[in-house]
Amino acid sequence: MKIFSDLQKYQSEKPLALSLGMFDGVHLGHKSIIDELITIADEKNLSAAILTFWPHPRFVFNPDEDLKLLNTLYEKQELIDKYAIDFLFLQEFDEDFRNLTGEEFVREILVKKLNVKYLIVGYDHVFGKNKSGNFELLQKLSSELGFEVEQMEAINIHENNISSTKIRKALLEGNIQLANEMLGYAYSVRGKVVHGKKIGRTIGYPTANIETESLKLLPKKGAYIVEVFVKNKFHKGMLSIGTNPTVNGEKLSVEVYILNFKEDIYDENITVKFRDFLHEEIKFEGLEKLIEKLDEDKMLTENFKF
Structure with missing residues (x-):
């Protein structure tokens, strides 16, 4: 797996199948996305890639919030590296990036810079300034810009959707077995x-x-x-x-x-x-x-x- 902390240094070798998000915990919900990503990449002869952000956007939007993470950046890289992912992009969540609208992000970063041809997002994923990017926007832009988009459904355990937030809550309650069950490790x-x-x-x-x-x-x-x-x-x-x-x-x-x-x-x-x-x-x-x-x-x- 090649890691790029500067997207400008990436040169498109072949089109990408890509998923984006924080992937904090790289839990079973993330695993379902990664598994699908690898399957699609193999079927369509694309490279499999993940784009994630550092620091966590909540550190930027809510600097006074005492947010703790399930993974350090190094741990996240280790966990993702266990899968057959070709590229991991670490996008710095700075002022310039946070001010991109959802549409600008899709056009300038995903399509123009990274040459994404297949995009997979989670069931509740939003992105871009003022959360202007969502699955509906991706569907709208996909035919014009020449990429396919897929939205994954939530993964459930004990009739609860798995999320990083719920795993944090379980850990803070001392419910180790539930947290580990949702993480998958x-x-x-x-x-x-x-x-x-x-x-x-x-x-x-x-x-x-x-x-x-x-x-x-x-x-x-x-x-x-x-x-x-x-x-x-x-x-x-x-x-x-x-x-x-x-x-x-x-x-x-x-x-x-x-x-x-x-x-x-x-x-x-x-x-x-x-x-x-x-x-x-x-x-x-x-x-x-x-x-x-x-x-x-x-x-x-x-x-x-x-």
């Missing part, structure tokens, strides 16, 4: 292991403190069963998101206890994949009660079927 967080207060090692549960990206969504405060990947090796783990209220902590931290693991991994980048929610953050009366709960969590983690 286990939600993950990655980051560098940094020094913490080292309280865990004094009670037999040394933890690795993970420094995460500020734009990445963290699930609800509490304890979780996780898969931990260190140096490409899998380990079982118990992860805590919270402020450590039992020891009067104030700063939010992400800490993981890795079962049967004693290596020094400071400054290593590790990935944790969320598998189940154990319990909400608890302030215990003392360290003895905390250790009792950790022992219970450890037993549940050891018996969990990964």
Whole structure:
């Protein structure tokens, strides 16, 4: 997959079958679009391409909104790269771009610059200044500009349309299993292991403190069963998101206890994949009660079927 962060550097090799959108999470709804895109590209001898935006348009339109994303840009690229996509276009969502009308975007970017011959959009996709671009506009322009357009229906789980917003909501409620079901994979967080207060090692549960990206969504405060990947090796783990209220902590931290693991991994980048929610953050009366709960969590983690 070739990645272009500057559309001006792209030279059309052959016409494109393309889909556009944020693709935050690259969830099962996105997968249905990508699968259709690849099928169409093969049938019509087109290159398969995705055009996405960075930063998220909501950061531009609502700069005070505390929006967290399911994927960092790197994670999104990794997830899309698992499919047989030829080109990924990363369009900077700046002032010039946000002021393009829907029709200008179709004419100047999709048709003139990218030579799109088949366009696939999601069931609720809108684009362009003042949301002036939609499926109806695409249908209107398609015959004049010589491209075909297809609108994909929503994918449902438990009679609910899958969306990035609903996945964020599930994660913030600690509903890991529903979030993972909608994503089609286990939600993950990655980051560098940094020094913490080292309280865990004094009670037999040394933890690795993970420094995460500020734009990445963290699930609800509490304890979780996780898969931990260190140096490409899998380990079982118990992860805590919270402020450590039992020891009067104030700063939010992400800490993981890795079962049967004693290596020094400071400054290593590790990935944790969320598998189940154990319990909400608890302030215990003392360290003895905390250790009792950790022992219970450890037993549940050891018996969990990964």
